[in-house]
Amino acid sequence: MLTKLSQSCLVCKQTTDTSICHYCIDDLSLFDVERYQHNLMLAPKVALGLTKVNFNQVLALADYQWPLSKLLTGLKFSKQIPNAYGLASLFVKRCLTSMPELPQLVIPMPLHNNRYLFRKFNQSIELARQICKLSDLPMDTSIIRRCKSTSAQTNLSAAQRRKNLRQAFSINETAHKRLKNIDHIALFDDVITTGSTMNSAYCNLRKHCPHLKVDVWSICLTLVH
Numbered sequence: 001m002l003t004k005l006s007q008s009c010l011v012c013k014q015t016t017d018t019s020i021c022h023y024c025i026d027d028l029s030l031f032d033v034e035r036y037q038h039n040l041m042l043a044p045k046v047a048l049g050l051t052k053v054n055f056n057q058v059l060a061l062a063d064y065q066w067p068l069s070k071l072l073t074g075l076k077f078s079k080q081i082p083n084a085y086g087l088a089s090l091f092v093k094r095c096l097t098s099m100p101e102l103p104q105l106v107i108p109m110p111l112h113n114n115r116y117l118f119r120k121f122n123q124s125i126e127l128a129r130q131i132c133k134l135s136d137l138p139m140d141t142s143i144i145r146r147c148k149s150t151s152a153q154t155n156l157s158a159a160q161r162r163k164n165l166r167q168a169f170s171i172n173e174t175a176h177k178r179l180k181n182i183d184h185i186a187l188f189d190d191v192i193t194t195g196s197t198m199n200s201a202y203c204n205l206r207k208h209c210p211h212l213k214v215d216v217w218s219i220c221l222t223l224v225h
């Protein structure tokens with residue numbers, strides 16, 4: 001983790017030389033990713049919550065819990081960019097540095113254009129940007145497009161919701177040529193709950209590029225309790 005002098009911890013506000021102080025990091029309950037060979041699908045408590053997905057690899061920092069939840073909502077709704085740096089540093093340190101083989105490209109999950117134009121901010125892009133900067137990986141935001149707004153999902157039946165999600169993403173035909181010489185990428189989202197949105201992007205990408213190994217990364221997973 002890069003060090004800066006005299007800043008205050010994002011969680012407890014005490015003076016520290018890192019974004020999140022050592023006391024707060026020690027208090028976090030993080031996944032033991034090395035125990036599961038960097039694939040939390042091998043952890044029963046994670047697999048139980050992701051039964052309806054096609055991807056069989058997932059890597060995340062922790063269960064969706066305070067104070068990570070507070071840092072994520074602060075980034076999403078108040079555009080607190082230092083939170084992206086703090087969370088990305090922790091993700092790189094805990095999840096990526098010990099990984100035997102990193103992907104060649106990271107693709108953050110896009111927001112629907114209308115929502116992006118309204119908010120002009122995508123927290124997944126901000127987090128992926130910091131992760132890529134810290135681990136020297138390229139990021140691409142042009143290959144996957146969100147073509148259907150899924151904001152009204154709650155009023156739909158389960159079948160309608162699945163159909164809606166199947167059509168939620170499109171692959172940019174020009175940009176996806178970039179993937180021809182690449183065989184391993186990571187799809188990134190800030191939080192994975194049921195995994196259905198991530199799964200839709202994953203399936204779409206695999207349909208266009210069957211040769212691709214696609215890892216799924218997120219800061220937090222919402223576990224079944």
Ligand SMILES: [Zn+2]
Pocket residue numbers: 009010011012013014020021022023024025
């Ligand atoms: Zn602290």
